[in-house]
Amino acid sequence: xxxxxxxxxxxxxxxxxxxxxxxxxxxxxxxxxxxxxxxxxxxxxxxxxxxxxxxxxxxxxxxxxxxxxxxxxxxxxxxxxxxxxxxxxxxxxxxxxxxxxxxxxxxxxxxxxxxxxxxxxxxxxxxxxxxxxxxxxxxxxxxxxxxxxxxxxxxxxxxxxxxxxxxxxxxxxxxxxxxxxxxxxxxxxxxxxxxxxxxxxxxxxxxxxxxxxxxxxxxxxxxxxxxxxxxxxxxxxxxxxxxxxxxxxxxxxxxxxxxxxxxxxxxxxxxxxxxxxxxxxxxxxxxxxxxxxxxxxxxxxxxxxxx
Amino acid sequence: xxxxxxxxxxxxxxxxxxxxxxxxxxxxxxxxxxxxxxxxxxxxxxxxxxxxxxxxxxxxxxxxxxxxxxxxxxxxxxxxxxxxxxxxxxxxxxxxxxxxxxxxxxxxxxxxxxxxxxxxxxxxxxxxxxxxxxxxxxxxxxxxxxxxxxxxxxxxxxxxxxxxxxxxxxxxxxxxxxxxxxxxxxxxxxxxxxxxxxxxxxxxxxxxxxxxxxxxxxxxxxxxxxxxxxxxxxxxxxxxxxxxxxxxxxxxxxxxxxxxxxxxxxxxxxxxxxxxxxxxxxxxxxxxxxxxxxxxxxxxxxxxxxx
Numbered sequence: 001x002x003x004x005x006x007x008x009x010x011x012x013x014x015x016x017x018x019x020x021x022x023x024x025x026x027x028x029x030x031x032x033x034x035x036x037x038x039x040x041x042x043x044x045x046x047x048x049x050x051x052x053x054x055x056x057x058x059x060x061x062x063x064x065x066x067x068x069x070x071x072x073x074x075x076x077x078x079x080x081x082x083x084x085x086x087x088x089x090x091x092x093x094x095x096x097x098x099x100x101x102x103x104x105x106x107x108x109x110x111x112x113x114x115x116x117x118x119x120x121x122x123x124x125x126x127x128x129x130x131x132x133x134x135x136x137x138x139x140x141x142x143x144x145x146x147x148x149x150x151x152x153x154x155x156x157x158x159x160x161x162x163x164x165x166x167x168x169x170x171x172x173x174x175x176x177x178x179x180x181x182x183x184x185x186x187x188x189x190x191x192x193x194x195x196x197x198x199x200x201x202x203x204x205x206x207x208x209x210x211x212x213x214x215x216x217x218x219x220x221x222x223x224x225x226x227x228x229x230x231x232x233x234x235x236x237x238x239x240x241x242x243x244x245x246x247x248x249x250x251x252x253x254x255x256x257x258x259x260x261x262x263x264x265x266x267x268x269x270x271x272x273x274x275x276x277x278x279x280x281x282x283x284x285x286x287x288x289x290x291x292x293x294x295x296x297x298x299x300x301x302x303x304x305x306x307x
Numbered sequence: 308x309x310x311x312x313x314x315x316x317x318x319x320x321x322x323x324x325x326x327x328x329x330x331x332x333x334x335x336x337x338x339x340x341x342x343x344x345x346x347x348x349x350x351x352x353x354x355x356x357x358x359x360x361x362x363x364x365x366x367x368x369x370x371x372x373x374x375x376x377x378x379x380x381x382x383x384x385x386x387x388x389x390x391x392x393x394x395x396x397x398x399x400x401x402x403x404x405x406x407x408x409x410x411x412x413x414x415x416x417x418x419x420x421x422x423x424x425x426x427x428x429x430x431x432x433x434x435x436x437x438x439x440x441x442x443x444x445x446x447x448x449x450x451x452x453x454x455x456x457x458x459x460x461x462x463x464x465x466x467x468x469x470x471x472x473x474x475x476x477x478x479x480x481x482x483x484x485x486x487x488x489x490x491x492x493x494x495x496x497x498x499x500x501x502x503x504x505x506x507x508x509x510x511x512x513x514x515x516x517x518x519x520x521x522x523x524x525x526x527x528x529x530x531x532x533x534x535x536x537x538x539x540x541x542x543x544x545x546x547x548x549x550x551x552x553x554x555x556x557x558x559x560x561x562x563x564x565x566x567x568x569x570x571x572x573x574x575x576x577x578x579x580x581x582x583x584x585x586x587x588x589x590x591x592x593x594x595x596x597x598x599x600x601x602x603x604x605x606x607x608x609x610x611x612x613x614x
Contacts, residue, residue: 080581155549156549162547163540163543163547164539164540164543240544242458242466272483273387274387
């Protein structure tokens, strides 16, 4: 299978065989040039991977796509997208790539692909049901129940960053709402919390993590608060969803001891007896997860058996 | 189909044909006498319904059970139950009723049965995916995705009363945790909130509702707070689950204008653009929902196609 992960800054395409990523090509996403340019670039990149993986053009290939934005899995269209990809909402993703590549194409949201990948061969590979969380620029997620990704109405399921969180009280959320988890627990939110507390001298979440490791108390407090808020929300969702495992990935998952202990403690504190002891673990596939998950869209005859 | 709804105080059994409840028998649950007495009473009641519905014993019957407690849908055993049914945890519900009735038996949790019933022929009958909420003595729920009930690990999915809620800050929850939705939004929690605010003179949630309708400001505030807390939590869950409809039943759903406007406003305020305009509506089947849902356990050859 050919797989491609379309993000606001990077397009990553590869051949995926037995859940192993090969012939990886990475190119910048020409997001500012509009959807046609993005579709062209995706098509060229996937075609280049195909030539590299199969120089003699001897095999029949299929294409799985994980893309930024809410992707309607039935029509293959992008229903909505953020400002990072102007005009991407409305793109006829599957139809346009099918035309450019002359290959069968299936597509889902990139975080959904990420969840499918971890469920298939990553940290949730032994579980029938899992909740995957991507904590980075935003807080996204995917729910896998009995091996199927829960897409639900408009393929929008998994927006776990938009549950109310006490620690986010009064804070504006990127969705336009107020007081949501993402407003306190995402990477940019950690930085914003640090600045609200009077901290300065850093300009990225990564630099803030360095300051925290060097002992800056406000920086440490910001990561602690983010971890606790996310852990508490995930514990509540675990009570509702009762998965076998909760998997946490994304940039913040690399913050290590600044973040994980707070996350775990708050998570455990919320669990009801019926789910107590539930496993919370780091994602394992990193950037490959979305590619493995996108390829997995072709694991059955009917896409609806995956969703 | 024969269907039975096993609660801590009442056993209700009926014949269900085309989702219509017939030959309803109601008897008290001999909960204090232990699980064997309860199983005997269920068996007798279902047998009585069968005799009434089919005096000539001409038909082949199957039995669907919705029962209090967490019911393992694979083994048919009760995994856990509250104090209202001593010893019910551990009951081999399906095996014991099969033996007593000599009929095929399937069982799920009663709130799950309730959700299946509303999804099949109640307020969610036109939806492929729905979230059903039962707000009464506790706050329970069931998630239906693409016509299947989400049971998940240990059949425990749907415990929506146990998400963190800001309004419940510091309040003990019946689950043993602190700060969960159920601690502010259930019927008993509304009464407790009224008393914490200095209110007295009423001993039940129903009396409190009367006091509120008579204009008692503390009573009105308690219902308003409950509705807002539930609405906010349901809005967050709607963002995560993206159902086509959210259905609210249970005793509190009868509180009318004391409760619904606060619930709706808080719900709408949480919704992200991808799910904005989502329908929130009252349950329609009342006490029949669990019977219709229990009967629906036999809608397919394989129970796992329902779950």
